[in-house]
Amino acid sequence: MYPKQFLKLNGNSLFQDTVLRCLEISKITEIFVVTNKSQKFFVIRQIEEMGHKIPVDNILLEPVGRNTLPAISFGMHEIKQRFGKSTVGVFSSDHILEKKSMDIFKNAEKLASDYLLTFGIVPTSPHVGYGYIKPTNPVENGFIVSDFKEKPDACTAEMYLEEGYLWNSGMFLLDTDIFFEELSIFAPEIYAIFDNSKNIWESFDEMPSISIDHGIMEKSNRVAVIKLDKKWSDLGSYKAIYEEFDKDENNNIILNCDDALIDSSGNLIHSKTGKIVSLIDVNNMVVVDTLDALLVCPRESSQKVQGVVSSLNEKDDERVKLHQKVYRPWGSYTVLESSERHKIKNIVVLPEKKLSLQLHHHRSEHWVVVTGMAHVQVDEDQYFLRQGESTFIQAGVKHRLSNPGKLSLEIIEVQLGDYVEEDDIVRFEDEYGRK
Structure with a gap:
């Protein structure tokens, strides 16, 4: 996706x-x-x-x-x-x-x-x-x-x-x-x-x-x-990425992360987790660290990542399609923690965007505003939430989250219920044409 x-x-x-x-x-x-x-x-x-x-x-x-x-x-x-x-x-x-x-x-x-x-x-x-x-x-x-x-x-x-x-x-x-x-x-x-x-x-x-x-x-x-x-x-492989981007004095390529490398050269390092990446006496490797997957392999073997994808597909692992961070027309959400009966998300709603009017049959939701101002609709009630304020949405109740402001809205959402997967959504209105 x-x-x-x-x-x-x-x-x-x-x-x-x-x-x-x-x-x-x-x-x-x-x-x-x-x-x-x-x-x-x-x-x-x-x-x-x-x-x-x-x-x-x-x-x-x-x-x-x-x-x-x-x-x-x-x-x-x-x-x-x-x-x-x-x-x-x-x-x-x-x-x-x-x-x-x-x-x-x-x-x-x-x-x-x-x-x-x-x-x-x-x-x-x-x-x-x-x-x-x-x-x-x-x-x-x-x-x-x-x-x-x-x-x-x-x-x-x-x-x-x-x-x-x-x-x-x-x-x-x-x-x-x-x-x-x-x-x-x-x-x-x-x-x-x-x-x-x-x-x-x-x-x-x-x-x-x-x-x-x-x-x-x-x-x-x-x-x-x-x-x-x-x-x-055409950047068809990690090897192609390595050949394309600028390298440091030790022929390492370091993308989007801080590093602490000792006696290591010829590596491609890419991290989206915010962690420092440290390599010691490591040469000619690919290290890719995201929120839901870590890849470590020799640079010359990186095309075999296709085999990893095939293996995940055979197991019906949803991570082959979705990252922990998922993009939506209105912004994005990142799954911070989850189990069979709960899920915690960091949700970012772009300025002047709104989610669909929806309900969930199997889960309730608790929203806490981190930054920005939220406009909340619950059944016929409408109200605003500011930084530090929160609200609770019961299962089976129509609701909608909007960002009326000029800055991004960030909230923490805690889902609780018998089923907390993404297909438990019934949409009634949607600005983006989704069913």
Whole structure:
């Protein structure tokens, strides 16, 4: 529920950096975000944090993930409907890219009027985690693409570098007319949905799950590539994070925490717990400490974290989906302590936001205001609570918490009952469209 594009590893999130890059060449009203319902409010809030307001209609919600070709088709369709024939940049929201690279996209618009245009990164190593593109004949400021290759083994990656292949960045510049012409030829079942359906959202289940590379780019003879000899990464692993961020004099990367390291080098350390992280005679390790999980592994083995996720999934452990800190449209809550019959939360409500009007069948709640002012509704009664004041909500009673102020509201909530899980919520009114 908190994917990597929204993580703030070192300042802005990757998503925020992507939006800032796009603002170099487009207005906020011309930026469209294809995402899903659970991420909608991350998108809105993180854009608002930067002082911008994206039109709500520009956030396109997929009911189900169907890989990149349906997602990109969704965005291309909406842009063509609203703006007519357009040149559209397509960017993943979890990449690192130099902001000055956007001039290259801006200057590529003419080439994109004749080709499906992709961008290839000039390789710095025989990377086995990326796909590859083979450029051939030059055309204007780019090259005709003769081949796409899947992620190779190490030996094949070495050969690709010798033959002048580029890393496949997954970034595109697409003319709406050319895109839909090629879509109609190579993915007619997807084209038909966007050409005929009055309600695309309801038709998503009918679409095949396919990438834009497999669906169009590898089949079309109208594909060109522009070389990008710039800093770029898709941060697909802790190893990639280590390669990307600045290191100290001992080649350690320390993110969001205080440290006390002795004779330790080559480590990646990230902590969200507020504890001092101390390593003694430890080298080339990854240490990631969050409120609900601790990871310690050799840096070269960090890709095996996928196995940890699979193991947790098999056990139906909810921590594979939710952190101790959970983000909501109105703010966030952090679980401080819990058992089968009680749960203690720190709740932060953003300025001028409110929770849904709701009730719980199986638990009561006791609220204590830490900072800010709370507006409380209990059945028909409404009142304010200030710092240090508290109230008690019985099970089965309608209630609502709001923050009418200009500063964040922070409360401690103590839940008591036979059942204290998140699905014991009955909503009657909600500003954010949740059921």
